[in-house]
Amino acid sequence: MDNYELVAAALSKITNTQVITYNEYLTQKDRNPDQTFQYFDSNLLHDIYLVKGVVSSDVIDVEEEVENSTRNLENVFISFSGETLEIKNLNANTTISQLKNKIFETKGIVPNDQWLTIQNVLIKNLSGKTLTVKNLNSKTSINQLKNKIYETEGIPPDEQYLNYGLKSLQDHQTLSYYEITNDTTINLSTRLRGGSNTIQVLDRDFLDPRYDYDFTNIKPSGTYTRGNYKYVRPYGWNRMAMRVLNKYSDNSWLGVNNRTNISESVEGEWIVSFHGTGKNNVNSIAKDGYLLSKGLRFKYGRGVYSTPDIDWAARYADIFVYKGENYQVVFQNRVKPDTFDVVSFDSGLKFFISPNDKEIRPYGLCFRKI
Template identity: 85%
Template sequence: MEDYELVAAALSKITNTQVITYNEYLSQKDKNSDQIFQYFDSNLLHDIYLVKGVVTSDVIEVEDDDIASSSNVEVENSTNNFENVFISFSGETLEIKNLNANTTISQLKNKIFESKGIVPNEQWLTIQNVFIKNLSGKTLTVKNLNAKTSINQLKNKIYETEGIPPDEQYLNYGLKSLQDHQTLSYYEITNDTTINLSTRLRGGSNTIKVLDRDFLDPHYNYDFTNIKPCGRTYMRGNYKYMRPYGWNRLAIRVLDKYSDNRWLGVNNRTKFSESVEGEWIVSFHGTAKNNANSIAKDGFRLSKGRRFQYGRGVYSTPDIDTAACYADKFVHEGVNYQVVFQNRVKPGTFDVVSSETGLKIFITRNDKNIRPYGICIRKI
């Protein structure tokens, strides 16, 4: 439980809001009716911690040789293909191909029209299951919804099952508070999506985030605090992994959170120091929001030379000491700490800016290609 208290203190600093452990929630929930409690889970972390730096429109100068662009760079309007989507109707299954992250429900309906001749306004797409998870850990399955189902209608279905009046329900998906008048498709809620449910107490306006009891994965914790480099080379994603020596790495529970676990390299590793197929590269990300632009600008001032500029991106580095320069500091039980996130970055989806000394900064356009999986904390 000590790790959870430390992480809650770190996240409180990073998010500029109060984050408490689940045990603290149990002791507070009946004492103060002026508070709203909201789950803080790994999905919310992914959305909230990815601080994006913005390089100004001023031209910044670097040397040609100091830019090492990774192959097949993805930009924010990338059209990565999804796996095929299957539409079932009248006992028939239709396969829809070549969808991407920007495909809308309207565009999907047009593809169905092209294939089957069903006019879009006569189509009624059904979301079979939506999962509602409350603070007690109970999960409710709400069935027979569709893309046009409003949040208010969803709340009424929860009321029918759980008896919680709609005006006392607080539904949250990622960082978004779901508004009654909007639809499930507006929030891109699809089949088997999990929505967090909190109780909005009458008259309350303050929100306290409650750390999910399954937020951490202690089995994969590794305390590097007193470990020194031994000269051995470690590889992750066929890229040198600079281990976070001097830091305590607490693992975030991310296994099975995505379509597969290959990005973590947890399967088929024959030697701990070597990469495995499909594994993503390790990087570190400082957490101080007010330093996001600084790391962006510093990345381009590593050298001087030809004219070059980039736009918005997530800035991380394979060197935790570099990330620490842009990290938040916090106090827990009278002790000063610093916190940095450990990530995996998808190969071939980021640019690299390098200095003459070998210092590197990764620039990731699309936050889907960088995933936090560890929280590194050290005393200072």
């Protein structure tokens, strides 16, 4: 079995576009000189297809977060009734509440009666094209912004990935929550979409076969920990390693240094988790996680769902066909300790909910025949 061909077949299913191996590209490029090829963006894949959802938000006051968080402002122009008021000498510690107080001091409009408008937001896509979205306000949600982009560009909201200031913009939050002010530029990426004439080429360095491990025929035995947390190895699955060594500032998160016992953790190591890749199943895992977390107190309103149980993650995984046989694929991740919430079933099954998608990193793809 060619691992790259299997991975390409899986990614074709996950992204709903054609993904081929580099060797296939070498064969096709001369036969099809008019065909467009581009390298597969593995970073974008992880960012877009992480299984995200809402945590029970009945204990979260979003408006309070908006009013009391800091904004990066200098001078702001306030327009009302045909008049423009300039508020000067603001700084990085100025809050929206303080800005409203300055308006009150100048114009006598009480803060609770003020509705601050963000007139224009600039949307820049990967090709460098910039779109101006007008007539927004500070309470415009990211989902509403996506709908405006859809009206102009025809990109469905669930295929848009918005990023600003190294943050992924979540649908339920507002522009002011992310410190987005007038003429702010937001970066737009899109899901890899079916129907495109572009063929995605899987880089030869996407995988790292040195760290592959086939658990298909291995029976469960012993107790293992990773990041000082119980690690249930993916028995019954074939784990193919992604090339992530030296991708980040250090490799301690992988636990590759100073391991003297294969079953024990090492210092600085992150915890192992799994998540399914089926984008059509995102609503299911989000709903399951929401119902499970309802009534519990969480300091985050949205997060990336994963689980230490690969068989549970498989419930949300894609099924694809490779050489006439059906397979499933699940991401294997490392999650930074002490950065996620845990919700549990009575059976002991757990969800991890990571509020920051930079603190969950994929490092393997697990496959099994079904």
